[in-house]
Amino acid sequence: MVKVIRRAWRYLVAALSGRLDELADPRVQIEQAIEEAKEHHRRLTQQAAAVLGNEHELELKYARAVEEAEKLQAGARQALVLAERQREPAEARSYEESAKAFATRLVAAEERMAELRSMHERAAQASARARSAVETNAMALQRKVAERMRLLSQLDQAAMQERLNAAMGDLSGLAPQGDTPTLDQVRDKIEKRYARALGEAELTSNSVEARMIEVERAAVDVEGAARLEAIRKDLHREIGE
Structure with a gap:
């Protein structure tokens, strides 16, 4: 029993000494x-x-x-x-x-x-x-x-290098504090929203309503071109007279 106590005491002293050396x-x-x-x-x-x-x-x-x-x-x-x-x-x-x-x-x-x-x-x-x-x-x-x-x-x-390392860690988002998001997290969020918006625009452009609008717009453009050509002919005829 005495040996066990003595061994435990030596271990405790060594552990505390090592901890004190780390904190000193x-x-x-x-x-x-x-x-x-x-x-x-x-x-x-x-x-x-x-x-x-x-x-x-x-x-x-x-x-x-x-x-x-x-x-x-x-x-x-x-x-x-x-x-x-x-x-x-x-x-x-x-x-x-x-x-x-x-x-x-x-x-x-x-x-x-x-x-x-x-x-x-x-x-x-x-x-x-x-x-x-x-x-x-x-x-x-x-x-x-x-x-x-x-x-x-x-x-x-x-100490200067440690402060530089800490600053670089903060900039790279390696060590965020509290609830503050890192730059990587903000970038991922923005890219996700942008990709979703592109997807929605693609779906909207390929819908039936969008194609109908394009057809109607094309018909209006044809009518407008024909009307412009008629006006041009009338103008030439008046000049010829």
């Missing part, structure tokens, strides 16, 4: 992707800054260690010089002890200096990798920004 605005998704890339670059830059800061901090510590070692070495040398100049054995031993103390602290300082040098070298390598990572990611971000412009332009072209 591509322009908003593009902006979200760019913002996420920018945020990733910002975090990477902050991490790289921390690495470079550690390198600079070690530089300062190493410089102080070098300065401290130089001071201790100078102190030891000065104590030996003073010990050699003293004629009293007790004073000379006192300066000798001071020189030995300086030397002991110098050894510790040199060990610390060597440790800081090693740490600084590793930090410098880490800084180089951090700089390279930031530069590489910056180039990738620039490519994504350029891709964003291309996708937005392509999205605008797609």
Whole structure:
């Protein structure tokens, strides 16, 4: 039962995710992707800054260690010089002890200096990798920004083409809305009425009444022609006299 519920839940999540992807605005998704890339670059830059800061901090510590070692070495040398100049054995031993103390602290300082040098070298390598990572990611971000412009332009072209397709569909009558007839339907209706009118005219011209009218009209035309000929003869006769 638990497996069935878990499987149904995964199916529901996948179905909803797919539906959300279909309904999501591509322009908003593009902006979200760019913002996420920018945020990733910002975090990477902050991490790289921390690495470079550690390198600079070690530089300062190493410089102080070098300065401290130089001071201790100078102190030891000065104590030996003073010990050699003293004629009293007790004073000379006192300066000798001071020189030995300086030397002991110098050894510790040199060990610390060597440790800081090693740490600084590793930090410098880490800084180089951090700089390279930031530069590489910056180039990738620039490519994504350029891709964003291309996708937005392509999205605008797609929207324009969809509007054109919709307009052409309306003009061709492929997608009538409501009760509005399409041009094809109006044309079929007009052609049907015209064909019916032609048929009625043909039937009317071939009827008995139409033929009788034509015969009567022909007889009237013959009589009219005969009457015109008689008038013409009378006119010629008057002219001859």
